Structures are given as structure tokens and as C-alpha cells.
Amino acid sequence: MIIEVIAIRVEDVEIAAASGADRIELVTGIAEGGLTPSVGLVEAAVKASSLPVNVMVRPHSQSFCYSESDMTIMLRDIEVIRAAGAAGIVIGSLDVDGDIHIGQLERFIRTAEGLDITFHRAFDEVQDKQTALHVLAQYPQISRVLTAGGTLPALQSTESIRALQETSHGLAIKIMGGYGLNGDNVSDFLRATGVPEVHFGSGVRHNGSFLEGIASERIARIRTILNGAS
Template sequence: MLIEVIADTLSDALIAQEAGAGRIELVTGLAEGGLTPGYAVIERVCKELKIPVNVMIRPHSRGFCYSEEDIEIMFEDISICKKLGAAGVVFGVLTPDQKVHNDHLKRLINAAGGLDITFHRAFDEADDQFAALESLKQYPQISRILTSGGRRSAADAAERLKRLHELTANSHLKIMAGAGLSIENIRAFLDEVPVSEVHFGTGVRVNSSYVHAIDPERVLKVKKITGE
């Protein structure tokens, strides 16, 4: 079981690593769902951590439908992440009618050449998640889809996530469950949905809030509960 933890500072990233996280999703703007962090933060975190650091590529919080200028900025961000030592990038792109934007996606994948790629929770805004999954299966460069099954909490979408997981069984894609997972619900969730990667945000923070730092004890408890 790989445990990915969201971090927005070097100290949070180091705490998560020390407590046993398997990968960091590095962001800024936690309250806005995660935006591309500053380059100095990316450089320092990638330099000091031993575990993989995947960086959010999201230029603004106004949805996942991007202009040509937005896409150009995302290209530049990806290029800089490569130079700064990121293991991967995290992005998602939709059309105005909430389908996977294949043209934009192909271009971003090409820009990412060689980096690990997560298609993020833009997937949860898709009008048809099963059609979106079939679209994403076309791209062997994409390692995983981060999703809550379209619900506010992944814990409330176990049936949908189990089905999505089953549909990726014979593909290169993994379903990484995230949003709303906690030390209280993760065991019951995994008993229903046997994913191999889980994503934690507030669930491993002091007072379950992005206002506070990562709580290493919570990360350790997640590891113990999941058998890590």
C-alpha cells in the first residue's frame, strides 16, 4: 500500500517522509484544492526528500477547462519541475462540456516526457467517469487517477471506486483513492475497495485541518492500519 500525502511546505514534506509516507503531492493553495507551488519550494523539497515528489500543475482554481495561455504556462511549469528534480507531475484537463480534453492532455503528456503522471480530481468533475476512464486508458504515460468517485469523500463512493478499480485491472492505470479518508474510515474502505494507493490530506493533519501541520502520529496510524 502506497500512502501519498499532500504537503505545501518543506517542513510538512519532511514530517510526512519521516512518518513513512511513500510519496508527496506538493501543492500550494490547499483551500483551493491545490495549485502549482513556487519554484523555490519545489527545488528545496525535491532536493531534501528521498521519496518521490509529484508536483501539482494547476495555474488557477477556476475549474479544469484551460485557455491556450493557461496551457502554455502549464508547459513551462512542467519544464521547470523537470529541472528542479520532481519525480512527477499532477494535472487534469476537461472540455467545457466536462469530458477529458484529449488535445490538451496529449500536449501536456508530451511536455512531461519521462515524468510520472497523475490525472487528478478533475476526473471527479467529468460528466461520465467511465467514459473518462476509457479516454485515459489510451495514454500509457499516465500512471494513476486520483479520485473520490465523484463524491465529497471517497468513503462515500466505495461502490463506484471498486468498479473503477476493477476496470483498471488489466491496464497500466491505477485508481488512487483520495478525499475524506481518515484513520477512522480507511480500514473499512479498503475492505471494500482494494486499491494499492491512497491519498491523504486533512486526514493526517492536526485537528483534521489544512490550517495545521501534518501529524506524524496520524501518518504512522494509517501505515499500521493499512498493514504498511
């Protein structure tokens, strides 16, 4: 069972690594849902521990529809992220109809050659998630989809996530559940969905707030719960 933790500072990476996390999602602008961090932060995060660091590639929070200017920036960011030694990227792109933007996705994939790829919660704005999952699964470079099953917290969308998880069994792609998960609800969430990976943000921080640091005991508790569930 994989625990992914959002980091916004180098200290987050160090604490998460020491507490039982398996992977880092590195972002900045968390109040806007996560934006691309600086190259300095990416380089420092990669050096801070042996955990794989997957870096958000998102130039703004206006939407998941990107202009050609946005694309130029995002593709360059991917090149810089790879050069900094990150393990992967976290991306997502939708067209004007709210479906996966296949053309932009393929450009991301080509530029990210050799990097692990997570398709982020842009997926949750797609109406037909089953079709979208099959589209993403056509690309072996995409390892997983991060989803809450919709726009509500993940624990309120377990039926949708369970359906996606069952579909993923026949596909070369994983489902990672996230949004609103913590040590108090993760056990129920896993029983309801069966996902192999879980994603934590404010739920592993002091007072459940991104204004405060990661609480090592919260990650350790989740690790213990997941070890017992495996």
C-alpha cells in the first residue's frame, strides 16, 4: 500500500520520509490547488531524501484548459524537472468540452520521457470517468490517476472510486484515492474502495492545516493502519 504525501517545503519531504511515506507530490500554491514549484525547491526536495519526488506541472489555477503559451511553459517546466532529478510529474489537461485533451497529453508524455506520470484531479471534472480512464490507460507512461471520484471529498464518492478501481484491474494503470483523507477515515475508505495507493495533504499536518508543518505521528499512524490492512 503506497502513501503519497503533499510537500510544499523541504522540511515536509524530510519528515514524510522519516515517518513512513512512500512518495512525495511536490507543489507550491497549495491554496490554489497546487502549482508548479520553483526549480530551487525541486532540486532541494530531490536531495532531501531517497523518496521519489513527483512534481506538479500546473502554471495557473484558472482552469485545466491550457493555451499554447501555457503549453510552452509546461513543456519547459517538465524538461527542468527532469534535469533536477525528480522521479516524475503530476499533470492533467482538459479540452473545452471537459474531456481529456489527448493532443496536449501526448505532448506532455513525449517531453516527460523516462519520468513517472500521475494524471491529477483534473480527472474529477470529467463527466464520463470510465471512458477517461480507458483513454489514459492507453499510455503506459501514465502510472496512475489521482481521484476523489468527483468534486466531493473522497469518502463521499467511494462508489465511484470503487467502480474505477474495478475497471483498472484489467488495465495497466492504478487508481490513487485522495482529498479529505486522514488517519481517522482511511481504513473505512480502503475497505470501501480497494485502491492500492492513497494521497494525503492537510490530513497529515498539525491541526489539519497547510499553514502548519507535517505531523510525523499522523503519517506513522496511517502507515500502521495500512500495514494492518495489507
